[in-house]
Amino acid sequence: MLFQSQGFTLIFLPLAVLAYYAVARSVAARQYVLIAASLVFYGWWDARFIPLLVGQITASWLLAVLGARLKRAWPLYAGIVLNLASLATFKYLDFLLASAQGLIGIELPRAHILLPIGISFFSFQLISYLVDRLRDDAPIYPFRPFALFVMLFPHLIAGPIVRHNELVPQFDLDPFRSGLWQRIGTGLVLFTIGFAKKVLLADKLAEMADPLFARAGHEWLSLGDAWTAALAFSFQLFLDFSAYTEMAIGIALLFGLLLPENFRRPYLSTSLRDFWRRWHISLSNFIRDYLYIPLGGSRNGPVVYVFATLVAMAICGLWHGAGWTYVAWGTWHGLGLITCHAWQKLARPMPALAGWAITMLFVLVGWVLFRAADFSTATSILAAMAGADGLTGALRNAPLLGVAAAVSALLPSAYEIMERRPILTPAVATAFAVLAGFCVLEVGRGPPLSFIYFRF
């Protein structure tokens, strides 16, 4: 079930909210409502993966409890290995087999396992909890709130990646506590903004980018088409993913819960380090806390720093998808971050405009790698962007690209909206309601398009 589908917006979500507040006085009952809603939500895609989700949660929790009882670390390591093994099997097995085949030159069979939706997200959250247990930085929670922290449907499929201590304590808060209407109102506003960004912009940009990337797989694009493809996908990705995040944060607020921040207008970044403080913040934090710093970080000399950065970013790339283009994208950003770090050490600040232009060009090249089906398609597009096939063609649908650029740069992020003093007139409420209604009508024209990050 997609957030923007009519089934979700008109039936599932209203019923879930009503059921939640009907029993909200009881901590256990409202948690059961959320668990049931989350299982229905997840099972809507493919009920066969519910046992996997519930199994990973239960096994991780049991191993954490066992570790605490025995006062031993091995059950926690076993839990980490179990989650990594699940991820490796369901997401990376065919990739590993294909890579091994490329190395040894012998044809290997493929498993062709269907990718369980959201596995990267819930596996990472479970791993983060187990690592925090190893660091003695997490309590043993009762099973029900622990399970709910992982499977809470607003963040289950595509984040934001939530740490246990950000969410579990909130389950005990009374939903009727002071600020009830503000939370619901803010949730409705954020949901509507995300809804509009997804349906009215991101999906339209997909109609531009998808055919061009497909064409680039077998023919040269003109300069104009190559830039159109790169720009359209860059805006599509941000608008699609930030839309999902805003809808997720908005939905969670309807239940009185607050999810962490994920974006802060990343296309205004003036350096690559700035970009990663603004782009997919919950993943950046996870990579920093659970990979980069354990690998040595920046305080153990330049060699360790370079190693930690490259490995952490390559794994960040691989987390997105089982393909070498993703690894290359992550490594590209790793190299960029190292260069950026080195430049900043020189203490010769770059003019903001120049820094922004270089950063955006760097990010744009990265997105071509990220989106392309293979290296030859990526190379073909990048070469065409550089004019290798002549300086022909113009940007397609420049007005749409212009609107997408303006919205990406000017529209405040979810947290920025929450931090501002809102205008609460009936006219504003009506405007948001009409916008949400129009999106419902627009999405009803055909099967809704999935969010890009659902495939990761």
Place this chain on the structure above:
Amino acid sequence: MAGSLEHNEKIIGDAAWRRFVMTFVSVFGGGLALLYILIIVIDPYDSGRFPTFMPSGVSDENQQTANASVGRNPRFNAAVFGNSHGMLLSPARLANLTNLPFVQMTSPGSGPREQILLMRWFMHHHQHIGAFVLAADQTWCTRDPAIPMLYQFPPWLYGDSNLDYLAHLLNTRAVTTAYRRVLFALGFIKPTDPDGYRDYEVGRTWNFRPETAAGGTLAPILSDAADRSFPALEALDKVLADVPADTPVIVVMPPQFYTLLPAPGSSKAAEFSTCKAELASRVRARTRGGFLDYLTDTPIARNPENFMDAEHYRANVARAIEKDIAAVLAGGSPQPVRAVAQ
């Protein structure tokens, strides 16, 4: 952040937020509910599924949805089904030739599944059927048991389920079609031709310059699947079983430019012949059935001047086919015409 929410809340107060939420929910929920009821009552596609105060008549310009209105018009009791390969058969001329009130129920880009839905729709809305003409093409020879839809088509509009129909009414397309229907009811737009005819030659200049080598793109629709049945023909059997035995049923296979035909002597050509023979035997088994095959290598199929493009014949060919159909309906057994004048 939580702090900032609490801070704002103290400044603004819950009462203002409560009003905001109530306004949002009222406008969103009430607006959509009202709009939905209006759409159902206006009946944008003139489906007749629920009581409506709107006058009947075709106001829709989209042929795939306009057939809902066309197909239930009691003025007509004979129909032509098919896709764009049957579009140029004129119901008015067929009516003149046969004295049967013909209507066009073809749907461009459709395959057997869509066309069967349209046949069922027409049958559901007509007690007596004067004649049943199917302009069939190679898509009827599919080996795929799923008989997949070939193009965007609204099965919910023609299916049996009112619930499915209702589930597809809350969207901008239905809103704009409903708006058009209101304009139609108020007399601001003229009704579309009620017999459903669209001439694809109008507004286009003949410019067919065939370059394709022979041996054909009809071939890929055929396959070497192990299952040797033709699922679409079996589905057609079920439809024809519900058509009264004395109702004339004519299947026409209109011509396409010869280069699209499977290469003579190939396995695809043999399979195509088998499919045609099965289709012909089904139709001829009826009391008043006729099978007219123009989808062969004939002088018609070899003359580029007979085609708008490789798949679509021109008016002169359509006129000849109409005459053959009329002859079958008159009780004759004409050989399909092999050459036509320009």
